[in-house]
Amino acid sequence: MSNQKIQKPTLTGQRFKTRKRDEKKVFDPTQFQETIVQGLNQTGSDLDAVAKFLDASGAKLDYRRYAETLFDILVAGGMLAPGGTLSDDLTRTEFCLFTAQEDLETMQAYAQLLLFLKGFTESERNKLAMLTGILLANGNISASILNSLYNENLVKEGVSAAFAVKLFKSWIHEKDINSVAGSLRKVGMDNRLLELFPANKRSCEHFSKYFTDAGLKELSDFARNQQAIGSRKELQKELQEQMERGDAFKDIIASAREEMKKNNISEQTMIGIVWTSVMSYVEWNKKEELVTEQAIKHLKQYSPLLKAFTSQGASEILLLVKMQEYCYDNIHFMNSFQKIVVLLYKADVLSEEAILKWYTEAHVAKGRSVFLEQMKKFVEWLKNAEEESESEEEEAD
Structure with a gap:
């Protein structure tokens, strides 16, 4: 027997299996x-x-x-x-x-x-x-x-x-x-x-x-x-719901002040929200001769709420501007502006300094001539009262 190793036959063109890692996917x-x-x-x-x-x-x-x-x-x-x-x-x-x-x-x-x-x-x-x-x-x-x-x-x-x-x-x-x-x-x-x-x-x-x-x-x-506007809308909605429920003013004020602190809302922004909430809360009479009386009665009731957020002069000015814009935008209120201002002055919501500043420089264009004319006599009275007060102080000195 021969010790020579016999070679196995091979097929011409034989294909060897390619390892998977060597395969490349064809772009098709x-x-x-x-x-x-x-x-x-x-x-x-x-x-x-x-x-x-x-x-x-x-x-x-x-x-x-x-x-x-x-x-x-x-x-x-x-x-x-x-x-x-x-x-x-x-x-x-x-x-x-x-x-x-x-x-x-x-x-x-x-x-x-x-x-x-x-x-x-x-x-x-x-x-x-x-x-x-x-x-x-x-x-x-x-x-x-x-x-x-x-x-x-x-x-x-x-x-x-x-x-x-x-x-x-x-x-x-x-x-x-x-x-x-x-x-x-x-x-x-x-x-x-x-x-x-x-x-x-x-x-x-x-x-x-x-x-x-x-x-x-x-x-x-x-x-x-936009986020701030959304928060203000939610706050206004909450205020109106509190008014509708008849919540005590002290509770409404406390809740509002908490929201001011939580959302970093200024008093000027808050008084605008409060004013809008107060005026949106009621259904107004369509007759001009009756709406003023209705507004005076309503605002007299809610003046403590307005007063709580007008501790700063800037807040009073903003409230006056909001009032001016509201009375202009709601035509039935055009002749109510002066009477509302006087009411809030007597309720200690608005000071004479704020009213005089609004009159001389801080008013806006909406209905300016109409409202300034309405306020003319009251402003003159305020100026005279201020001058008399100053004279009395000088005499006292």
């Missing part, structure tokens, strides 16, 4: 399109079903790698060939932006779906955000599209806040903060900006730091101001 946008289009066509036209399909598919398909293809599909129905035309040799979906109904509600739904996708890269999201900001600034789309940013997952992952930074920067650069404020108010979203952050970070302080650090101090100032 065509196969990606076929998978997405097939899934879209099976879901029908229901946007919620489409969103669920895309969200579920994101775990299996590489949205980041095929972001451009995915965008083409959702906007135009399929991959775009060079020159911007659709490829004829590929299956298309009827579920896309270009085949949707031409109305704002439908467009907002599509925008929400697009923004719902987390598969785009940061750079792609930034570009979309900047474009959206420009379109908003020029009035091409409604600010209600921003509802998409309040998606729970986007907020939780920080996508919403980051997207908002680029969007608002673009918007303000194109226009200004007034454009942003006006558009947000129009769709009732001026008080929702804090919702761009998760509940545990949803504070004015966090919002202010985040957007100020990002170079958007004007937006953080706007949000802080």
